[in-house]
Amino acid sequence: MNFLNKILIKLFCTKVxxxxxxxxxxxxxxxxxxxxxxxxxxxxxxxxxxxxxxHYSTNVAPVNLNTKKYSWQKIHLPNLTGTKGAYSPINSSTxxxxxxxxxxxxxxx
Numbered sequence: 554m555n556f557l558n559k560i561l562i563k564l565f566c567t568k569v570x571x572x573x574x575x576x577x578x579x580x581x582x583x584x585x586x587x588x589x590x591x592x593x594x595x596x597x598x599x600x601x602x603x604x605x606x607x608h609y610s611t612n613v614a615p616v617n618l619n620t621k622k623y624s625w626q627k628i629h630l631p632n633l634t635g636t637k638g639a640y641s642p643i644n645s646s647t648x649x650x651x652x653x654x655x656x657x658x659x660x661x662x
Contacts, residue, residue, distance in 0.1 A: 555594065562587050570616035572600050578607065597632035
């Protein structure tokens with residue numbers, strides 16, 4: 554089904570642009586917007602610039618926009634849940650817990 558959708562989108566829609574991950578963005582004559590994902594169809598792979606366009610928050614596609622990237626901005630990552638890159642506090646080496654915790658007792662002084 555995914556293959557058929559990609560063919561229909563490419564035949565009957567106008568390509569608006571693509572992002573740095575290889576996702577391609579299309580719009581049909583009625584104004585409906587589509588994205589064909591590069592690889593697995595994962596909606597969290599849409600960068601912030603294209604997210605606003607695909608959800609009709611803006612009508613200006615970020616194709617020719619010069620969005621300034623700052624040094625403190627991280628590279629966009631898709632949702633990593635269910636993969637080896639997912640966060641797990643058990644396997645994380647950055648979190649160290651202290652065992653000096655004392656539970657509060659309301660009646661003791």
